[in-house]
Amino acid sequence: MSTSQTLQPGIIAGTDEAGSGCLAGPVVAAAVILPNPCMLIGLTDSKKLSALKRSNLAEAIKEHSVAWSLGLSWPSEIDRINILQASLKSMVRALMGLKITPEHVLVDGKFTVPMHISQKAIVRGDMLEPCISAASILAKTFRDGLMKSLEKKYPGYGLAKHKGYPTKMHLQSIRRLGPSKIHRRSFKGVLPITRERPLWLINT
Template identity: 65%
Template sequence: MFSPKGCTQFADEIQAGVDEAGRGCLAGPVVAGAVILPPDFDLPGLTDSKKLSSRRRVVLAQAIKAQAVSWALGFSWPGEIDRINILQASLAAMARAVEALRVSPGLVLVDGNQRFPSSLPQKTVVGGDALHPCISAASILAKTFRDDLLLCMDQRYPGYGLAVHKGYGTKAHLDALRRLGPSPAHRVSFRGVGPTPREAQLWLPGI
């Protein structure tokens, strides 16, 4: 059971929760959410976004946006993910989300065990999206936005089933990659997307 004040007051500081969605996907950006909740925030059913149905996430996301003191999203797109690796890209997206908040928090609660690059005080919380409502809210906003974005990407890059699996490495997605090759939405550095090192060595121009 969440305490409504559990994420918004700590040593008289405003707290923000931050979490990401899409880290393990083969396509699309990694999206981070950052949320500051009011002291009297009370929203039953708030938990880790992965434990909620898509319909429930949408309902909760609307309520979070309506009641939050401030919320924001940050992104890292496939090109950056391939260039700096998924961990660093996820942390960069978190930093961008927190920087975009209209209110500067005195403390940021980060889901997981990695801090993102920022001068703001941070506390990492493993499993925080199921423990702290502000992190859970951030998780829900990141997940719902990313899912909607993958619906749009499915129309732009048809044939991969992005609207169904949201970019995760399902068998249908991997089969489509073998047939079609990667689209501009794909992370070519991820296994199953780009050619294996041996395949890359065997390819020669003009042969």
Template identity: 50%
Template sequence: MYTFSEIIAGVDEAGRGPLAGPVVAAAVILEQPILGLNDSKKLTRLKRAQLFSVITKESRAWSFAVGSVAEIDRVNILQATKLAMARAVNQLLIVPDKVLVDGRDTIDIPMPCQAIVKGDQKELAIMAASIVAKHIRDHIMDAMSQRYPGYGFHTHAGYGTVKHRAAIGALGVLPHHRKSFCKVPEN
């Protein structure tokens, strides 16, 4: 754990595993602890929305960035994720003293960076970043679902569920599908 006298940015992503949609990374610098923070995967959608509102109002700084499907297909999901994370850190309005990243890999940024396995369960700033990234990605996938109603993106967020795979088979591959990441049939 860290003290709030240091300027610590937590960084996490949402959307590394799906067949469709971007990967979204977020960076958050907390002003003080926020009650209810947890790994975004352990929270309901409603609770994430509530915490997103608190995080974005009460944090010292926050930002997000996207790794597009084209970028994922071009450089691979890990590299697209790391690029999105670095962009999110570089977009912060406050330069952090240190960056804590969820997972095993650090990112290429001009300040000290530490990777923490299961950081979204251990570090408050990473938990906050996890919530911001997931909330924003959910909204992106909801918009995609409205544009392409037969795919059910609002229910599976692009993950390879039976329903999603059936929709790909029936309706075809969209430009939002990661063709190099997963074996999806070509149109």
């Protein structure tokens, strides 16, 4: 039995993010309220779907959901407050953007979001709860499209291909070109490792 079936009656929203492990681009969250009963077939973890299947489901989710919204946190904020806090903040923005205020929120992962609302964090929730699966699909679909667009503004990194993830190609391009404005400078692999000179080597 899913968590949504054990909650008190009310409007339930699911939220999930995409891109937390990337070296470039924003972390994108989505929040979705599905109708009850939900007739959408094929909802699951977005990473388990082909790009075409994700795209088709994303359009169906937008058409048939009660409400949906997106929230973003860009690299400057990620570097300032860390990726976990930025991911949670992007989820809050997505939830705040819903045209209907939910009574319960199901959050993918181990952490709840900083909001005064009934909520539950569910590890692998995108595999267990349809509303979280729908949020996962919307977040990844939007982010993948955004990274393709950013490739035009920041050419040479292969953003359209790897979507900002730390592939060998991406790491090599960072070493060759240096980080761009949309790279997360607090992430390992973006900036070169610097070591302070030992004190005994410093001239006095």
